[in-house]
Amino acid sequence: MLKREIYKLEGAKVVRDRRFCPKCGPGVFLAEHEDRFTCGKCRYTEYKKREKAEPSKAKPAAKQSKGSKSKTSK
Numbered sequence: 001m002l003k004r005e006i007y008k009l010e011g012a013k014v015v016r017d018r019r020f021c022p023k024c025g026p027g028v029f030l031a032e033h034e035d036r037f038t039c040g041k042c043r044y045t046e047y048k049k050r051e052k053a054e055p056s057k058a059k060p061a062a063k064q065s066k067g068s069k070s071k072t073s074k
Helices: none
Strands: 009-010 013-016 025-032 036-037 045-047
Touching: none
Parallel strands: none
Antiparallel strands: 009 013, 025 036, 036 045
């Protein structure tokens, strides 16, 4: 990873793009993965929160009674 990928210049200020590891302190960044943040030095891991999917609004399948049989052709 290059330093230019971790820092950005905004005017005359240097801004950090990544978060620091809370255990290792400033200077050690957390790697950002699809579902988590991890520290490569101490293996600290924070999981990202997942948004709950809305329950499907599909109707449940109709139940057949014991006495009824489905009609099939042979």
